[in-house]
Amino acid sequence: GAGVSQSPRYKVAKRGQDVALRCDPISGHVSLFWYQQALGQGPEFLTYFQNEAQLDKSGLPSDRFFAERPEGSVSTLKIQRTQQEDSAVYLCASSFGLNYEQYFGPGTRLTVT
Amino acid sequence: AQTVTQSQPEMSVQEAETVTLSCTYDTSESNYYLFWYKQPPSRQMILVIRQEAYKQQNATENRFSVNFQKAAKSFSLKISDSQLGDTAMYFCAFMKQNTGTASKLTFGTGTRLQVTL
Numbered sequence: 001g002a003g004v005s006q007s008p009r010y011k012v013a014k015r016g017q018d019v020a021l022r023c024d025p026i027s028g029h030v031s032l033f034w035y036q037q038a039l040g041q042g043p044e045f046l047t048y049f050q051n052e053a054q055l056d057k058s059g060l061p062s063d064r065f066f067a068e069r070p071e072g073s074v075s076t077l078k079i080q081r082t083q084q085e086d087s088a089v090y091l092c093a094s095s096f097g098l099n100y101e102q103y104f105g106p107g108t109r110l111t112v113t
Numbered sequence: 114a115q116t117v118t119q120s121q122p123e124m125s126v127q128e129a130e131t132v133t134l135s136c137t138y139d140t141s142e143s144n145y146y147l148f149w150y151k152q153p154p155s156r157q158m159i160l161v162i163r164q165e166a167y168k169q170q171n172a173t174e175n176r177f178s179v180n181f182q183k184a185a186k187s188f189s190l191k192i193s194d195s196q197l198g199d200t201a202m203y204f205c206a207f208m209k210q211n212t213g214t215a216s217k218l219t220f221g222t223g224t225r226l227q228v229t230l
Contacts, residue, residue: 042220
């Protein structure tokens with residue numbers, strides 16, 4: 001596609017529910033990143049994939065957060081047993097490779113009630 | 114670890130005027146990249162400009178230019194001839210240069226720019 005796409009754009013979950021957020025990177029981009037953006041803040045790094053390999057997950061806030069990219073293209077960020085503090089915008093970004101700029105998707109706004 | 118500081122939470126500028134957004138960073142890395150991203154209310158983060166730390170020449174992109182002072186660890190963005198469409202949050206971001214794997218972006222807290230008539 002022309003850009004990074006994410007779905008859904010908005011998600012409301014009740015506390016304790018599991019959610020899955022999808023990211024479709026730009027075709028041919030080997031690097032994929034997930035960021036979490038709290039209201040009024042800059043994005044914060046969650047995890048990074050190079051093709052299908054998850055090379056850095058140091059930013060995942062707890063073991064309730066899990067990400068995968070099984071075929072090196074589409075990625076899914078899963079949050080189990082959601083808590084109110086998980087409410088944020090989740091941004092996906094992709095880049096062509098090392099030391100290239102990252103292109104962002106529109107984000108998924110998650111609200112946990 | 115790297116930190117990025119944007120000390121201006123909000124700024125306002127009149128249409129057609131020039132405005133400068135400030136950014137400072139702290140790092141022990143020698144090789145890195147700096148970026149300015151724009152995030153309009155629609156939320157899509159858009160790359161505005163990129164600077165390689167090894168380049169002494171300041172990057173320019175149409176109405177956007179930077180003042181990169183490596184020794185001072187300063188990276189400001191100048192917007193000339195401001196337009197209403199420039200209204201957005203602006204984020205300064207740092208990325209260290211890597212070999213073998215890509216690097217994450219470290220963002221500042223952002224500056225909300227309002228362009229007025």
